[in-house]
Amino acid sequence: MKQAGYYDESTNGVVVMVEPYSQKQQIQQVVYRILDANLDRAREGLRVIEEWCRFGLNNVQMTSECKQLRQEIASWHTAELRAARDTLCDTGTEITHPQEETRSGIRALLQANFCRVQEALRVLEEYGKLVNSNMGIAFKQMRYRVYTLETNLMGYERHQMLLRARLYLVTSPSENLIGTVEAALKGGLTLIQYRDKNADDTLRLDLAVSLRDLCRNYGALFIVNDRVDLALAVDADGVHLGQQDMPISVARQLLGPQRLIGRSTTNPQEMQQAIADGADYIGVGPVYETPTKEGKAAAGLEYVQYAAQHSTIPWFAIGGIDTSNINDVIDAGASRVAVVRSLMQAEQPTLVTQYLLSQLNRIQSERK
Ligand SMILES: Cc1ncc(COP(=O)(O)OP(=O)(O)O)c(N)n1
Numbered sequence: 001m002k003q004a005g006y007y008d009e010s011t012n013g014v015v016v017m018v019e020p021y022s023q024k025q026q027i028q029q030v031v032y033r034i035l036d037a038n039l040d041r042a043r044e045g046l047r048v049i050e051e052w053c054r055f056g057l058n059n060v061q062m063t064s065e066c067k068q069l070r071q072e073i074a075s076w077h078t079a080e081l082r083a084a085r086d087t088l089c090d091t092g093t094e095i096t097h098p099q100e101e102t103r104s105g106i107r108a109l110l111q112a113n114f115c116r117v118q119e120a121l122r123v124l125e126e127y128g129k130l131v132n133s134n135m136g137i138a139f140k141q142m143r144y145r146v147y148t149l150e151t152n153l154m155g156y157e158r159h160q161m162l163l164r165a166r167l168y169l170v171t172s173p174s175e176n177l178i179g180t181v182e183a184a185l186k187g188g189l190t191l192i193q194y195r196d197k198n199a200d201d202t203l204r205l206d207l208a209v210s211l212r213d214l215c216r217n218y219g220a221l222f223i224v225n226d227r228v229d230l231a232l233a234v235d236a237d238g239v240h241l242g243q244q245d246m247p248i249s250v251a252r253q254l255l256g257p258q259r260l261i262g263r264s265t266t267n268p269q270e271m272q273q274a275i276a277d278g279a280d281y282i283g284v285g286p287v288y289e290t291p292t293k294e295g296k297a298a299a300g301l302e303y304v305q306y307a308a309q310h311s312t313i314p315w316f317a318i319g320g321i322d323t324s325n326i327n328d329v330i331d332a333g334a335s336r337v338a339v340v341r342s343l344m345q346a347e348q349p350t351l352v353t354q355y356l357l358s359q360l361n362r363i364q365s366e367r368k
């Protein structure tokens with residue numbers, strides 16, 4: 001900032017008298033710098049999100065919403081605000097957070113950038129009010145539009161991940177629950193269900209939080225068995241409900257349209273009902289009798305064949321499936337499989353995951 005009587009090289013040492021900024025002007029400059037920096041930040045974050053909507057999802061609607069928001073933000077970026085920029089003196093440019101250096105996957109990347117955009121919009125809303133009351137109103141509206149975009153995009157992303165998932169691990173109680181799940185995630189697993197029929201809620205909550213964090217770190221989906229309240233409490237990606245559990249319509253009201261709801265089915269009638277009720281995926285089984293679901297009669301490979309021909313939503317064959325019989329299940333038409341013991345009791349869960357996935361992926365490319 002030029003002070004009165006300062007020495008200016010461009011005038012060969014002639015002392016130039018410049019009026020000092022008043023305190024009011026100095027504060028205005030600071031506000032302008034804040035607005036300038038956050039206008040850039042909001043647009044940059046939106047651009048990152050837009051690229052995924054465009055190239056990753058081919059989604060015209062979400063891409064154009066990002067673009068419109070960017071253009072609206074740009075329309076507030078006046079020459080006056082740009083002129084206040086002072087990058088050399090900006091102490092914030094070198095400060096980074098370790099989490100900015102790594103991202104575990106697309107979902108984490110999108111989440112981080114939504115956070116960045118929303119923070120910037122909030123700053124623009126608050127400081128904008130000092131400059132122009134319309135600015136506060138405009139940025140508040142944009143912040144709500146970004147929340148809607150986030151809900152839609154993250155929900156869409158969840159459904160896309162479900163479509164891509166081939167192997168589903170349903171957990172059973174284990175002293176090494178976290179270690180086993182992590183080993184399977186290392187093998188490429190992308191869908192996990194927390195299932196424990198007997199634990200106290202305090203333990204369930206602790207384990208569900210740990211598994212959710214683990215899944216987020218590996219970019220995998222996390223589903224809770226039976227309990228809608230627990231799924232909501234830990235911000236899970238969805239819930240799995242059996243025929244004796246909460247009706248899908250009630251769960252949908254509680255969970256909203258963006259979270260996933262799975263339903264167990266044992267016969268064609270249950271399958272058609274689950275589809276009509278709006279399930280996102282179904283379990284198909286038990287294919288074979290299994291001690292994990294004692295007393296439940298096997299639905300057999302015939303039901304797998306029926307599902308292959310009639311299911312209009314993603315479905316997972318489940319019940320007694322392991323490395324020795326997965327190819328029979330695949331031959332009956334399955335392209336997605338859920339397992340409990342095969343992975344929870346495996347000596348090397350990473351290797352078993354890789355093997356099961358390799359069989360499911362092989363058939364995938366053959367069927368194309
Ligand atoms: C993927 C998947 N399919 C079926 C089930 C079984 O659900 P349910 O019939 O409610 O039995 P419990 O698992 O609650 O004992 C499942 N959990 N996951």
Ligand SMILES: Cc1ncsc1CCOP(=O)(O)O
Pocket residue numbers: 170264283285286287290291292293318319320321338339340341342
């Ligand atoms: C929960 C469930 N629902 C139908 S079969 C089954 C258990 C499958 O367990 P496993 O893979 O150990 O046979």
Ligand SMILES: [Mg+2]
Pocket residue numbers: 225226240241242245
């Ligand atoms: Mg259940």
